[in-house]
Amino acid sequence: MTGRFAGSIAAAVAALAALVLAGCASAGAGATIPSAVPTEADTEPTTLTVFAAASLTEAFDELAEQFEAEHPSVEVTLSYGGSAALAQQVVEGAPVDVFASAAEPPMQTVVDAGLASDPVVFATNTLELIVPAGNPAGVTGLDDLADADLRIALCDASVPCGAASLKLLEQEGVVAAPDTLESDVKAVLTKVSLGEVDAALVYRTDVIAAGDQVEGIEVPGAASVVNRYPIAALTEAGDPDAAAEFVAFVTGDAGRAVLAEAGFGKP
Known part of the structure; x- marks a missing residue:
């Protein structure tokens, strides 16, 4: 191999290396490498449907707003009414994730149907x-x-x-x-x-x-004459984790503060 030919090969290799380095530098300066792990902002929001006794309207409106602020990927949809009628809708197959009743008998109807377990009393009222x-x-x-x-x-x-x-x-x-x-x-x-x-x-x-x-x-x-209010995540909830988190939120410190301000008694 002549010196001139070897020199030409070396020059070509050096030029190719320079191009590769330039491309990498350009990508590092202006391009973002996609993440393999989706962020919370990239995920589709979860809709959490909550059936609640009519007397809970003001308190649950506030609790839903606070919960959504802490869980940006969850949208809470609230439906209020008489507890017995809501329980019947749950038993008949309404797509519900959480049920909060103004008394224990309507909740027991849902439990007896195998649609909820371990309800928690979270408030009282007179x-x-x-x-x-x-x-x-x-x-x-x-x-x-x-x-x-x-x-x-x-x-x-x-x-x-x-x-x-x-x-x-x-x-x-x-x-x-x-x-x-x-x-x-x-x-x-x-x-x-x-x-x-x-x-x-x-x-x-x-x-x-x-x-x-x-x-x-x-x-x-x-x-x-005291009404005891139970709440439960339903066994057929679309997002069991979100349903359980909402129940925990209502029964926790934040929930108790809102309920107390609305005039509800302790469980």
Whole structure:
């Protein structure tokens, strides 16, 4: 091999090496190497469907917002109503991840159907007499619910607030004369807020939530009729981990703080 030929080969190799190095430098300066591990921002959001008793509306709206802030990849969809009706929807196959009831019997319906296990009681609530702002009918106590001249609203006996109302009335020896029976406590609250009825029984938390639209009258003996609120992740939840995390959030310190502010008692 002549010196000139060897020199040409060496020069070619050097030039090729220079091109390779230049390409690597360019890629390092301006290109991003794709990551093999997807980040949370790259993942599709998980929709978590929560069925909750109507009396939990304000508290769960706040809890869902806080939970989403801590879990950006999860969107919480809330559906409120009477606990018994919600339980029936779960049993009939509604796609639900978490169920929170205003009493234990509706939750037991779901447990008996094999759709939930180990529910946890996370709050308590009691009843209070409620009247429109200014108390135009001059209601003073539970006995007024027996006055046929007054317009009275109660929850239907099939829902927890109705069952608790009947228990309280029986305990206090009052035979109420309701003009309307509603499917959930928020429907009762609405009638009072609009002045469509003179008095009703709702949860203490609903009186707080309604603010200056209504007035609450404490009922002696109401403290002995306590509703216990259970919550459970459902066995057929689409994302079991997210469902379990939401339950843990509600039953943890953050959940208890929000529930206490709304007027719920400790479990």
